[in-house]
Amino acid sequence: MKEHEFYQKYANLPIEKRSNLLSNAFNSPLLGMTFHDVYKEIIAIDDKLRNDEIRRDELLEEIERYF
Numbered sequence: 001m002k003e004h005e006f007y008q009k010y011a012n013l014p015i016e017k018r019s020n021l022l023s024n025a026f027n028s029p030l031l032g033m034t035f036h037d038v039y040k041e042i043i044a045i046d047d048k049l050r051n052d053e054i055r056r057d058e059l060l061e062e063i064e065r066y067f
Contacts, residue, residue, distance in 0.1 A: 003042065010039050 013035060023030040030038070
């Protein structure tokens with residue numbers, strides 16, 4: 001699933017369902033998580049990546065001027 005698809009589905013999910021446990025399986029990355037937990041973690045990952053993506057784009061724009 002793409003990130004924007006998740007955000008759309010999360011926004012349309014009833015508030016009471018956002019706190020439902022997603023998985024009890026020990027081999028699942030969703031173990032003990034709710035939809036809201038997943039949402040918070042994805043937001044945190046986006047925040048960490050944003051600075052790197054901005055820097056990458058700046059470098060590529062500068063290099064493009066040399067070609």
